[in-house]
Amino acid sequence: MTMLRVRDLGVRFGGLVALSGVSLDLNRGEILGLIGPNGAGKTTLFNCVSGLIQPSEGSIVFEGRSLRFAAPDERARRGIARTFQNLQLWESMTVQENLQVPMDAVGKRNTLSDALGLPLSHYAERAAAERARAILHVLELDGYGSRLAGDLPAGIQRRVEIGRALAMRPKLVLLDEPAAGLDAGETERLASLLRTVRDRFHVSMLLVDHDMSLVMKVCDYIYVLDFGKVLARGRPGDVRSDRKVIAAYLGEATPELVESTEEPPVVVTAEEPKRLPAPRANGHRPATNGNPLLEVSGLAAGYGHLEVIRDVTLTVGAGEVVACIGANGAGKTTTLRAISGVIRARSGRVAFDGNNIIGSSPERIARMGLAHIPEGRGLFPSMSVEDTLRLATDSTGAKVKLEAAYEVFPRLKQRRHQAVGTLSGGEQQMVAMARAVLAQPRLLMIDEMSQGLAPTIVRQLFQMIDVFKQQGTAVLLVEQFVESALAVADRAYVFEHGTIAHEASADELRRDRNLISGSYLGSTAGEASTIQVAANGNGNGHKPHPELMEIVSMRVPAEVKRALEERAEREGRPVGALALELLAEVKP
Numbered sequence: 001m002t003m004l005r006v007r008d009l010g011v012r013f014g015g016l017v018a019l020s021g022v023s024l025d026l027n028r029g030e031i032l033g034l035i036g037p038n039g040a041g042k043t044t045l046f047n048c049v050s051g052l053i054q055p056s057e058g059s060i061v062f063e064g065r066s067l068r069f070a071a072p073d074e075r076a077r078r079g080i081a082r083t084f085q086n087l088q089l090w091e092s093m094t095v096q097e098n099l100q101v102p103m104d105a106v107g108k109r110n111t112l113s114d115a116l117g118l119p120l121s122h123y124a125e126r127a128a129a130e131r132a133r134a135i136l137h138v139l140e141l142d143g144y145g146s147r148l149a150g151d152l153p154a155g156i157q158r159r160v161e162i163g164r165a166l167a168m169r170p171k172l173v174l175l176d177e178p179a180a181g182l183d184a185g186e187t188e189r190l191a192s193l194l195r196t197v198r199d200r201f202h203v204s205m206l207l208v209d210h211d212m213s214l215v216m217k218v219c220d221y222i223y224v225l226d227f228g229k230v231l232a233r234g235r236p237g238d239v240r241s242d243r244k245v246i247a248a249y250l251g252e253a254t255p256e257l258v259e260s261t262e263e264p265p266v267v268v269t270a271e272e273p274k275r276l277p278a279p280r281a282n283g284h285r286p287a288t289n290g291n292p293l294l295e296v297s298g299l300a301a302g303y304g305h306l307e308v309i310r311d312v313t314l315t316v317g318a319g320e321v322v323a324c325i326g327a328n329g330a331g332k333t334t335t336l337r338a339i340s341g342v343i344r345a346r347s348g349r350v351a352f353d354g355n356n357i358i359g360s361s362p363e364r365i366a367r368m369g370l371a372h373i374p375e376g377r378g379l380f381p382s383m384s385v386e387d388t389l390r391l392a393t394d395s396t397g398a399k400v401k402l403e404a405a406y407e408v409f410p411r412l413k414q415r416r417h418q419a420v421g422t423l424s425g426g427e428q429q430m431v432a433m434a435r436a437v438l439a440q441p442r443l444l445m446i447d448e449m450s451q452g453l454a455p456t457i458v459r460q461l462f463q464m465i466d467v468f469k470q471q472g473t474a475v476l477l478v479e480q481f482v483e484s485a486l487a488v489a490d491r492a493y494v495f496e497h498g499t500i501a502h503e504a505s506a507d508e509l510r511r512d513r514n515l516i517s518g519s520y521l522g523s524t525a526g527e528a529s530t531i532q533v534a535a536n537g538n539g540n541g542h543k544p545h546p547e548l549m550e551i552v553s554m555r556v557p558a559e560v561k562r563a564l565e566e567r568a569e570r571e572g573r574p575v576g577a578l579a580l581e582l583l584a585e586v587k588p
């Protein structure tokens with residue numbers, strides 16, 4: 001049965017059309033992918049389905065009933081749960097509590113029944129605890145029940161969020177970028193977990209993510225949004241080779257951005273990649289005394305009583321590009337934070353341009369020409385894009401034209417009067433990057449630049465690092481897209497368990513993959529799939545008759561229904577008619 005049917009959905013924010021004429025079908029048991037460039041309207045669609053915003057046009061029908069007048073909590077009770085692009089766990093509660101609170105809400109447990117100790121309440125409590133245990137087990141979170149959610153690494157928190165959504169006994173789960181911030185190994189594990197979760201808990205899923213290795217692996221069917229409209233739809237293989245999708249979203253394929261491949265895929269793109277403006281060269285001075293620009297030795301740092309990094313020793317020369325790679329939790333982010341003064345170093349030495357900067361405030365370090373993104377991104381939600389960028393340039397004391405940033409991110413120019421807090425996830429990341437472009441530091445430390453960004457933009461940003469390099473700006477890069485990082489870097493440090501396990505030239509690491517631990521990279525490159533551009537006959541806008549579709553879909557599994565829909569579309573006939581014809585054929 002068509003579980004979720006969206007028809008002609010339209011959403012406007014003032015003059016901005018965020019969604020227009022969007023129709024989408026999700027069948028029971030399906031994992032449906034929703035991909036598209038930053039700001040295409042994916043999160044907005046989620047917000048319409050979960051009831052956070054009311055569309056100005058169109059309808060959403062869930063299990064045969066309209067959601068039009070249903071408040072978000074009613075939608076939750078009817079079986080729609082979601083996760084958020086920016087993690088929204090209750091950080092000061094334990095993992096177990098994070099799961100149990102929504103269960104209490106849905107199970108309508110109340111203080112009165114609790115106070116009276118009604119048997120129903122005992123029963124509900126036992127059932128809830130049991131369900132929580134089952135969820136934690138399936139999500140491979142067994143040992144984490146009593147840990148505070150806020151203390152866990154991002155990769156684990158993402159899974160707890162999925163667990164919390166499952167706690168509500170949903171029929172449909174909306175997942176907004178569950179792989180954001182996960183390393184390759186974690187993403188691979190998540191892919192198989194999602195399928196297990198679907199089968200074990202009988203939930204359908206609508207999945208948004210920019211990590212194509214996840215989307216292509218787990219989704220049964222994919223819709224592609226662009227500028228608020230459905231650009232294409234189809235099975236993963238078809239979507240991946242759709243010329244329109246490549247031009248608008250995937251771009252010229254960087255292997256890992258599309259899928260792990262051994263050989264670089266051959267792709268014809270519609271457009272030449274955009275030329276990036278060169279950062280200005282003035283203001284950059286070579287490091288004094290021929291010393292490295294940044295010299296870190298024996299650095300240790302952590303949070304609370306926990307020591308996260310120890311004995312970290314690294315250098316970055318003037319104009320050098322250095323990558324830090326390694327699994328999540330290996331200490332890369334903590335290292336950057338200790339260098340830029342966001343957290344206090346416990347021991348060791350950090351010298352920037354020959355000056356000891358340990359103990360200096362982050363602001364002072366930034367003024368010396370060492371920029372760090374994101375510093376928790378540090379954006380003020382109610383400030384406009386333009387004011388945010390202006391602030392960045394003012395703080396450097398230099399007068400820089402905002403145009404330089406707008407050339408790199410034309411999207412931000414269109415959005416320049418919008419409050420940063422209402423930007424899409426990727427657009428916010430662009431603001432953070434744009435600030436760095438404008439500030440023109442001598443050393444730029446970037447933590448997970450590609451997180452939340454569409455593949456085309458990620459590629460442009462890597463090109464930009466090349467330009468930085470040519471201009472003499474040094475870059476220290478923490479990145480999960482290892483291939484792309486090694487392609488622009490001169491050298492790399494491999495982090496393991498809070499310290500540096502190897503140091504090598506990028507060339508060497510590219511050649512000798514054994515230096516990078518296998519668990520971290522995930523299983524790469526099993527099948528070398530070459531991406532070809534094929535003419536695609538999808539999207540003729542034909543809509544099958546809803547009533548007939550309902551009859552058909554009630555009786556057949558999702559897989560068969562998709563096949564039917566596809567054939568009907570190819571033949572330009574209503575799916576109902578085709579189904580009836582096939583039924584007649586198989587009838588005795």
Ligand SMILES: Nc1ncnc2c1ncn2[C@@H]1O[C@H](COP(=O)(O)OP(=O)(O)OP(=O)(O)O)[C@@H](O)[C@H]1O
Pocket residue numbers: 013016018036037038039040041042043044045085415418422423424425426427452
């Ligand atoms: N409250 C709002 N006011 C004004 N514009 C908004 C508001 N919310 C979203 N937008 C705009 O609507 C567009 C769609 O945003 P949305 O968050 O749905 O994008 P997305 O596809 O999820 O992108 P991303 O991949 O970057 O997360 C964006 O251009 C965004 O700036």
Ligand SMILES: [Mg+2]
Pocket residue numbers: 042043044085424425426
């Ligand atoms: Mg989004």
